[in-house]
Amino acid sequence: xxxxxxxxxxxxxxxxxTNHYTSENSSLELxxxxxxxxxxxxxxxxxxxxxxxxNSSAASVVSVRKNNGEWKAYNLGSVATGVDVxxxxxxxxxxxxxxxxxxxxxxxxxxNTLDDTTDDQAKRLTSSAGNGAxxxxxxxxxxxxxxxxxxxxxxxxxxxxxxxxxxxxxxxxDAQRILIEQDGYGQYLLEAEAVTAIAIDGSNxxxxxxxxxxxxxxxxxxxxxxxxxxxxxxxxxxNSITDITIAESGEVFFGTANGIISYRSESVPPQATLDEVVxxxxxxxxxxxxxxxxxxxxxDSSVKITDISGTLVYSTMGEGxxxxxxxxxxxxxxxxxxxxxxxxxxxxxxxxAVTKIMFVK
Numbered sequence: 001x002x003x004x005x006x007x008x009x010x011x012x013x014x015x016x017x018t019n020h021y022t023s024e025n026s027s028l029e030l031x032x033x034x035x036x037x038x039x040x041x042x043x044x045x046x047x048x049x050x051x052x053x054x055n056s057s058a059a060s061v062v063s064v065r066k067n068n069g070e071w072k073a074y075n076l077g078s079v080a081t082g083v084d085v086x087x088x089x090x091x092x093x094x095x096x097x098x099x100x101x102x103x104x105x106x107x108x109x110x111x112n113t114l115d116d117t118t119d120d121q122a123k124r125l126t127s128s129a130g131n132g133a134x135x136x137x138x139x140x141x142x143x144x145x146x147x148x149x150x151x152x153x154x155x156x157x158x159x160x161x162x163x164x165x166x167x168x169x170x171x172x173x174d175a176q177r178i179l180i181e182q183d184g185y186g187q188y189l190l191e192a193e194a195v196t197a198i199a200i201d202g203s204n205x206x207x208x209x210x211x212x213x214x215x216x217x218x219x220x221x222x223x224x225x226x227x228x229x230x231x232x233x234x235x236x237x238x239n240s241i242t243d244i245t246i247a248e249s250g251e252v253f254f255g256t257a258n259g260i261i262s263y264r265s266e267s268v269p270p271q272a273t274l275d276e277v278v279x280x281x282x283x284x285x286x287x288x289x290x291x292x293x294x295x296x297x298x299x300d301s302s303v304k305i306t307d308i309s310g311t312l313v314y315s316t317m318g319e320g321x322x323x324x325x326x327x328x329x330x331x332x333x334x335x336x337x338x339x340x341x342x343x344x345x346x347x348x349x350x351x352x353a354v355t356k357i358m359f360v361k
Contacts, residue, residue, distance in 0.1 A: 001051060003040025009053060009065075026065070027073035029058035032082040042087035046094060050114065054085040054098055061085045062096065062108060072114060076122040080106050091144035095164055099139050103127060105152070107167050121168050125175075133174035135159050135188075141209075143198040145220075151206060153195030157188050158208065158222065178222040189222055199244040199252065202269040202320020207252060209241025215254060229254075229263070237261050250322065266291075270299040270321040274353035277344055283358035284327060291324040292357065300347040305357070308339050318344075327359070337361045 002010040008028055011019035022038055023030050031037045039056035046052060051065040060073035061080045075081065084101040091097060098106040105125040113119060125132030136156030143151050150161040152175060159175035166173035178189040190208060197209030204220040214230035229236045236254065243255035250268035254261055277296040284292060294303055301318035305325065313329040328334055337359055344353045 001043055003043050003053065005039050005041075006037050008038040009040050009043075021065075021071075027060070027063045027071035028053070028055050029060055029063075029073060031057040032059055033057060041085045042089075042099070044088050044090045044096075046090040052088055052090060052096055054088045056085045057082055061098065061106075062088070064114060066114060074108065074110070074117070074120065076106065076108060079122050079124040087142070089142050089144060089150075091150055091164060092146075092148040093165060095167070097142055097150065099142065100124075103134065103137050103139060105132065105134065105139060105142075107164075109168055123167055125167075129174060130172075131174075133159075135175070135177060135191075138194075140194060140196050141198045143200050143206075145200045145206070146204040151198050151200075151222075153198050153208065155194040157190040157193060158195055158198075160222070180223055189218070190216065197241050197244040197255070199246050201246055201252070201265060201267040202250060202322070203267040204320075205267060207244050207246070209244045209254065210239070211241070212239055214239045215241055215244070235261060250320070266322060266324050267319040268295060268321040270301075270318070271296055272298065274298055274301075274344055274346070274351050277342075277353045277355050279342060279355055279357050282356075283360050286361045288327075291326055294318075294323045294325065294342055294344070294355075295321060297321045297323060297344060298346045298351055302345050302347075304343045306341050306343070307335070308341070313340065334361070335359055 009021040010017060021028055028038050041054040041056045044052050049067040053063045055061050055063050059081055060075040061083060062074045064072050086099040089097045094112050096108040100106055107123050107125060109121040111119045125134060127134045136154035138155045139152060141153035145151060150164050152159045159177050161173060161175050163173055179186050180189050193213050194211035195208050196211050199207040206218045206222055208216045214236055216225060217227035218225055231239050237258040238256035240257035241254055245253050248269060250265045252263045252265050279294050281288060297318040303316050303318060303323040304312060305314040306312050313335055314325055316323050340357045342355045342357060
C-alpha cells in the first residue's frame with residue numbers, strides 16, 4: 001500500500017497495481033478546501049491486519065480498510081476536522097496516534113470496536129502541561145516500544161509517554177524527558193537535535209535518527225548510548241536521517257538524504273516459543289573468525305554452552321531473539337574440536353531447548 005499526497009491510496013500485489021482507492025470506491029474523502037485533492041499522510045496496520053490511513057485536511061481524517069476489504073471513516077470532531085495530518089501509528093494497546101503539523105498529536109481510541117462509534121474517544125495533545133507537555137515546536141517521529149511506551153521525537157530531542165492508557169483517564173499522562181549525564185552535567189536526551197526517526201529493535205533498544213547528527217543507538221530506557229554512527233566514523237551516507245526501519249532478521253535500514261544503507265545488528269525480535277532454535281554457522285570450520293549466532297530465542301533467554309562432558313564453557317543472555325558467541329571459553333581461548341551443547345531457557349524456566357554445535361579445527 002502506497003499513500004500519495006493528493007491522489008489517494010494505491011495497492012500493489014506482486015509488483016502490479018491492483019487497486020486505486022479514492023472517494024469513489026472507499027471511505028477516503030476530498031479535502032475540505034473544496035477541490036478533488038486526497039492526501040494520505042500515513043499508513044499503519046493494527047494487530048488484526050486492518051489498515052489505518054490518515055486522510056489529511058478532510059472532514060474525517062482517519063479511515064480504516066478492514067481485513068475483509070470494507071472501508072470506514074471516522075470523524076473525530078472539533079479536535080481534528082480539516083487539519084493537516086501526517087503519520088499514523090497503532091500502539092501496543094490499539095490506540096491510534098496521529099501527527100498534526102501544528103505541533104500536536106491526536107490520539108484516537110476506537111476501543112477495538114470498528115463499527116461501534118458510540119465508545120470512540122479522541123484527544124489532542126499539545127505542549128501544555130497536563131495536556132501532553134510535548135517538548136519543542138514540532139513533532140517529527142514516534143514509535144511504540146515492546147513495553148507499550150510511546151517514544152516521541154521532536155525538534156528538541158526525545159520524550160516518552162510511559163502510561164498511554166492514562167490519556168483518556170483523569171490520571172497524569174504527560175510526556176517525560178529523559179535526563180542523562182554528559183561531561184559531568186545533566187541534560188535531556190538529544191535536546192539539541194531534531195529527532196526525525198525512531199525504531200525499536202528486538203532488545204527494546206532505541207534507534208534515533210537525527211537531522212544533522214546521524215544515528216544513535218540507546219539502551220532500552222534511553223539512558224545509555226551504545227552506538228553513534230555518522231558519515232565521518234562509518235559508511236553512513238549522510239548525517240541527515242529521514243527514516244529507520246528494522247527487518248525481522250535484525251538488519252537496520254537507514255533512509256538518509258543521500259540514499260539507503262543498512263547495518264546488521266545483533267538484536268532480532270524474540271519468538272513466542274523455543275521450537276525453532278537454530279545455530280549458524282554449524283559446523284564451525286577452522287577458518288571461520290566471526291560470531292556464532294544462536295537464533296529463535298524467546299524474550300530474556302539465558303544461553304549456556306557446555307562441552308560433551310557437561311563442562312560449562314560459555315554463558316550469556318540473548319539480545320531479543322538472538323545470542324552471539326565468539327567461539328571462545330571463559331579464558332578467551334578458542335574451544336577445541338568437538339560437539340558442544342547449547343542449553344536455552346526463558347526467565348522462569350518454563351520454556352527450554354537444547355541444540356548442538358560442531359567445531360572443526
